[in-house]
Amino acid sequence: MSKKPRSKPEVPMSGRIWKVPVWLAVAAVFGFVVVSLVSYNGADAPGHVTWPQNDTPANWGGPVGAATAYTLLRLLGWAVLIPIVFAAAALVQTGWKRRLDHPLLRFFGVVLVSAGIAGLFAVLRPQGGLLPGLPGGTLGLLIAETLMIPRFGSVGSVLWLGLVGLIGMVVAADRLMFALPRLIWRGLVPAAATTRTVAAAATEATREGSRGVFARFIARLKRRRTKVEEVRLNDIDDPIEVAVTPRSKRRVTVVPVPRRIEAEPLDEMEDDDDEAVAQNDDDAEDDDLPGAPQVFDREKLKEKIAALNVRFSGSEKSSATDEDLEDIQNAIELEGYRFPGLDLLEEPEEGFNDTLESLVREQAESLESALQQYRINGEVVDIESGPVITLFHVRLAPGTKVAQLNTISSDLARSLRAVNIRIVSNIEGRDTVGIEVPNPNKEKVRLKELMSNRDLFASMKLPMFLGKDAAGDPLITDLTKMPHMLIAGTTGSGKSVCMNTIIMSFLYTKKPNELKLVLVDPKMVEMSQFRDIPHLMCPVVTEMHKAAAILEWACQKMDERYELLAEAGCRDITAYNNLEWEELKERFNPRSEQEEAKIPRKLPYMVFIIDELADLMMTNKEVESSIIRIAQKARAVGIHLILATQRPQANVVTGLIKSNMPCRITFKVASNLDSRVVLDQRGGELLLGQGDMLYLSPQSHKVMRAQGTLVDDLEIRRVVKFMKSIAAPSFERQLVQLRSAAEGSDEDRILQSQNNSSASLAAAQEDPMFDRAVEIVLETKRGSVSLLQRRLAIGYTRASRLIDLMGIAGIIGDHKGSVAREVMITPEEWVEIKRMAGELAAVQGGQLFPTQDSAEHPDGGDEHPESGDIDDEDDDFARTSRQDSASDEG
Structure with a gap:
């Protein structure tokens, strides 16, 4: 047939x-x-x-x-x-x-x-x-x-x-008819059978197929007398054991006998076990390989599992001491500043592993029994129990595919009485497959315990004590190596606690002159408790349009720092901060004491922590360009981004943002689509919540499961109260003025922007195209970035900056998605505004809105007919502005 x-x-x-x-x-x-x-x-x-x-x-x-x-x-x-x-x-x-x-x-x-x-x-x-x-x-x-x-x-x-x-x-009966000539030929020509090798006979047997219905019937009767089978009921704990014969004894050996025409199992429709009949004798060695099918015996299985080494997380728990943080806290001296004490933090839990060992061994027995029930040849060879999940290392038999485990993952979870399990198909450095099973009780990972691992973070610039991995090892990373981070997770998954942990890590390891923070919290309750820490550059931002302006300011600050590093001859912020004061003066060569005072001795790191990225993207679509610029270029100058969202959709976490955020953390998300957006693979939807996370490091490109550090509100209040008594926050003048410009009323938005928003006015004075750009907008009655790009032949960044300056000055309205901004004034009003600005400039001794002549000669209109070198004077002006900003940082 x-x-x-x-x-x-x-x-x-x-x-x-x-x-x-x-x-x-x-x-x-x-x-x-x-x-x-x-x-x-x-x-x-x-x-x-x-x-x-x-x-x-x-x-x-x-x-x-x-x-x-x-x-x-x-x-x-x-x-x-x-x-x-x-x-x-x-x-x-x-x-x-x-x-x-x-x-x-x-x-x-x-x-x-x-x-x-x-x-x-x-x-x-x-x-x-x-x-x-x-x-x-x-x-x-x-x-x-x-x-x-x-x-x-x-x-x-x-x-x-x-x-x-x-x-x-x-x-x-087609098969019987096709097999008869071969059988007759074998009987008439015995030499054909005697000269055939074992491998050729096996290949020929596989190719010829069945010899007929009766041949298959006789062959099956022979095999069923000695075939190894194990019959099980639905309850894997009480299997029905049947007499078993090793696989090698089931093998039919091809013997070179002249009249060898007995019925053998040549049916190509047989199972994989029947195909092994046609293999050569070398396959008999498979029975001795690790993970090969073994006789199931309940007592033997218990003995084997009992002999396995179970590694528990934090078997020897310890709390951090002041000596553990001594090296990293004394990097840069700051007179009168003291770090918060470790006694303000909660002690790590004790006795968590006392009742866990017997439970994980029982789970190992159930897991191996379940694998046998679903006819997957594998055995548990190692167990690693972490704070939230236990990782079982399973060695599969040769030829067994990992896809078979993925197919029955739900059935294995039911057999293990677990909510869900996760299959780790490839574990680096091992030949096993990992099966992560949730523990019935979760261990609380405390910050004080992680700080005791002095050797792991002593050389880090911006250490973050994120938690423990699946094996119970501390997960401590350096933000400067990331250099930016994306955090995703639904409500209650642990995303906000993770951001609080990162901030607490900085407070215990960095002084205010080493690190500056900007916190964006649209919920007004997640990070507002840090409003009194001295590391802040501005008050906690709760309005998204202010956050967009701050990111634009960060881009300008990034460019200024790059100019500073270029003048100092340094490649990054670390090289600059390692220079002695004498060497700095030698490289900058100041011509007066005033210029020398403007040279920053040290450049602090800047970290922007932004919650609810989705709201920020919907409020201002142009903020994506600022995020991408910072993510691409800001690493060398010590500016880092930490973005968080509970809606990791493709229109929020765009491809450019994700490609420039190599470090990503996913807590529990709603679906596997959200998990793929963040990690490029599924798994985030299977997490347990409450700190259970998947961590993708830029160094390994392998997703790691971990339990996040728990920092409760009581610990945060203690630390913030202590730091408030030590030092008050020193806000960045330009950031505060950006806030006041955004908060101005409609009636006096122009005058307040001229008098109070020095950052935007300085930017307008530096750009000679601002006046022409305003005329184009008033002429077309459309405040559009693309319009300025076409008419002025400038790039997107410069056109976007001009539009933002017009919005701050009240010339155009607020951003309304993809629609061009509304023009708020007429050309006649613009002429009146320039006239009033000129009068105000005459009183203050400067210019608010440049004319064409002043744009060509920013130093006050002095001409240089001898050389005609405008670029040198522009460089002097830019250097002076940059040194003013750098002195603010110092």
Whole structure:
């Protein structure tokens, strides 16, 4: 028969219930027909061969059996044996739970064979048969006397009827017919079998397929006497153990015997275990490999699991001391400043691992039993128990695919009585597969415990004590190595606690002159408790339009720092801060004490922590360009971003933002789509919440599961209260003025922007195209960035900056998505504004809005006809402005 597919479709329960009774009924009918034919008696009615007829039928099937046998013999004669044989073969095949493929085609083949054989009997022996004159039955007589002999004669009829019978045999049993020539050839030419190698014989056996229904039946009987099987119930804790024979003993060895024609398992439809019959003897070594199928014994399994080494997180817990933080806290001296004491933090938990060992060993037994139940050959070889999950290292048998574990992950979770499990397909440095199972109780990871690992963070510039990984090892990273971070997670997943942990890490390791913070908290409750720490550059920002202006300011500060580093001949902020004061003066070469005072001795790190990135992106679409610029360039100058969102969608975490945020943390998210946006893989939706996270490091590019550090509100209040008593925050003047400009009323927005927003006015004076840009906007009545790009032939950043300056000055309205900003004044009002600005500038001794001449000569209009070198004077002006800003940082 033709080859069947290896995969067997799952039969519904109702189909399995009805299949056995139907098969039994058909088998009973078949047996009755065979018994009736075997016990046929010509004297039984309705037969006409002998007279008188028997009063009581001698047939073993009674009157019905006698009538059945007479009818079949009268119809087919001796050819009745053909359908009987094929029916028996079909019953045997379906009885072994093998699907009968193409049943209608097989039935048609049996009809052809029966007709051909019946016709041959009628032609060759016209007077034979149990019924005189009907050796082939009425069917054979009709075919021979009516169709064949009058047209083809006796010899021609034999040839044509033999061809019909042969075609019918091929249709009904193609494999048997194709295998017969090979069997005959092997019997006639024994040398072909003796010279064949073992590997060639195995390959040939796999290729030739089945030798027929009866060959498969005999081979299966032989195999089932010694086959290793393990029958289990749904409860994996109480398996039914059956006598087992090792796999190597099931192997049929190909022996070079001249007449080796016994039936062997050559059916290509067999399972993977049956395919191993055709492999060479070298495969017998697989039984000794790690992870190979083993005999399941409950007691032996318990003994094996009990011998495994279970590694627990924090087996020897310790609390940090002042000496642990001594090296990193004394980097730069600051007179009168003291760090908060470690006694303000909570002590780590004790006794967490006391009851966990027995539980994880039971889970290991259940896991290995479940793998055997679902026919996956693997064994647990190592156990690592972390604060929230336990990682079981499973070594799979050779040839077993990890995809099989992913398919039954939900079933394994149910067997282990877990909410869900996570499959780690590849563990670096090991040949095992990881299965992460949640612990019934979670360990609280405390900040004080992580600070005791002095060797891990002593050399870090901006250490962050994020938590513990799945194995219980401390997860401490340096933000300067990231250099930016993206945090995603739903409400209650631990995202806000993670940001609080990062801030607390900075407060315990960095002084205010080493680190400056900007906190953006639109919820007004998450980070507002840090409003009194001395590290802040401005009050906690709660309005998103102010956050957009701050990011624009950060871009300007980044450019200024790059100019400073270029003049100092340094590649990054670390090289600049390592320079001594004398060397700094030598490189800058100040010409006066005033210029020397403007040289910053040290450049502090700047960290912008922004919560609710989605709200920021919706408020101001142009903020994406600021984020991308900072993410791409700000690492060398010590400016870092930490962005957080609870909606990690593709329109929020865009491709450019994600590509420039190599360090990403995902807490529990709503769906696997959100997880793919952040991590480029699923898994975030399977987390447990409450600090359970996936951490992607830019150094390893491997996702690591961890438990975040818990810093509660009580600890934060203690630390902030202490720091408030030590020092007050010193805000950045430009950032405060940006806030006041944004908060101005409609009535006096122009005058306040001129008098109070020095940062925006300085930017307007530096750009000679500001006046022309305003004229274009008033002429077209559209405040559009792309319009200025086309009309002035400038880049996006400069055009966006001009538009923002016009918005601060009240010339155009607020940002409204993709629509151009509304023009708020007329050209006549703009002329009046410039006139008033000129009068105010005359009083203050400067210019607020430059004219064309002043734009060409920013030093007050002095011309230099001798050299005509405007670029040198522009550089002097930029250097002076940069040094003013740098002195603010110092």
